[in-house]
Amino acid sequence: MTTNFGFCAIALVAGFSLSACSSSSSGSSDGGSNATSEITLPQNGTLELDGQAITAEVAGTTVSNIATRQTSTLRMTTEDGDIVAASFRAPASGVSLDSRSGDSLVRSSSGVLLAFDSADLNDGAVLIDPSQTRFEHQTFGVWLEDRNRPVAVVGAGSYGYRTDSSDVPTGRNATYEGVSTGIALLADGNGYVTASEIEVTTNFRNATIRSSDTIASRLSDGTVVNAPELDFSGSGNVSGNTFRANIAGTGTSGTADGIFYGRNAEEVGGTFQATGSGGVSHVGAFGAD
Template sequence: MKRHFRYARGAAVMLALGLSGCGGGGSSSVISDRSFTAWSDIDPPRSIVVEGISTERTYTAPAPGFKVTDLGPAEQSTTTTATLTYNSNGNLTKIVLTTPYSSVTWDEARDDLIVEDTGVIGLASEVEASRGLIADAIELGWDFQTFGTWATGFGTGAGRTGAFSIGARTLGRNIPTDDTATFEGLTRGRYIDDAGQAYSTESALSVDVDFRDRTLDFSTRDTEKINLDTAFTSAAGNLDLTGTLTYQLGVNSFSGAVNATGLSGTAKGRFYGPNAEELGGYFDLHGAGVETYIGGFGAGQ
């Protein structure tokens, strides 16, 4: 029988990624496993390695204002991994995100914070001056994928910011070829305006897939942004995304141009599950000066 388990609930996820709270206990010998198939197949205690894709950029934000003054080019990866460790109570206690360009760890054993609330698990490490989040797949009803965002270098003047998508990738030959489907989900991201002010973002996502034409009509709505200095939340319809993504027959990798008001860039992703039951990916857009919008997304039918 498949075992569905839940992450520990702590205090509310930090507003603007400023966490308070702690995770659960229940230590036991952890089994390592590199063959992720579904969240419902995990039998804790266990450490699993989940493969995926990512995009990231370096940034400079000098004191005392810590406004972003410079951003590096997008560095994208198809070999990103996330190692997730669960204790015997089924609580997520450690995450190690590894890309060809960087690695970041959140570990309760060194007093990092891993706190879940309303479908998102917030992450904070003073050791690495990092903040991040990962969508709670179980809470959101997903079984084959999830996504997240991260940023390092908080209060240090420089770091990296990015987004990732991980999961059990659909074999190319198992992607349907004669049907259509609508996938509903969400995004989380980080927006830097042209003055260098940083925000976290969230939005609803719809993706209409035509498996016959191999096209995905991609759109987000109801976007909100949270000022990382003031924690003030405001509507951000200018960050709603639209675009059309495509893929080749038998190849599980879709991409295409996406746009928002004054921003343009790309979205890339994959289908997940035995027969493309879910999808996920990331987007990376650029505007004038340092204006940038980076995020991850996930959705299911």
């Protein structure tokens, strides 16, 4: 996946409406939260979160070796309360980006979205800044490793403090609303950074996920397009504090893996992957509350 255009120039396309004071969803909170499960960035230091990631290899327009449900970590380093470096790690891939060492870092106007590029534009990442969103228990992001080499690796991860399986609610319904970010190959053979609206509904026995209004920003030149072919929906069973849904869209199919976060499953996040005809492939992560 070769490009001479960086994430910092194009990844800020998404109109992420995740400010801390603008929650509009109806999650399953019983009121009150476990302070030990809230993400708090240090004023100066490093915070590491455990999570789950999906990775895939990309060679030209061919996507292979998709690996889901990988154990993953996210490390965020701060100075004066602001994130200055981030590292995503999974068994099949990883990137480390540091604005203090010559890598680029751009923050969206809302402050929610951070876009990193390595100095040589070989690696890049998009991260949702947990200190700037209404999410208290999770964050997520995507990365691209070795994008200027014959075989690149894309990754997407969901990180945070999971609900204990014994604390997942039963006998009630919940609806969560949020957003996703991803990396996609479209039928034109180009790579894109994506964003969409996410809705998850569940009775904690089954869960349904819907991704809609997908937009995509082309990695080669930053052109923004609507990408309805990447919209999807699907459902599956809840198992403990997770669910797996079979998803499908217009000519695409795949899976979404969800995780409930917070003391009482106040939030949900996860990863997804879908492939389709014409070489279309999409890997991403989401969060909702």
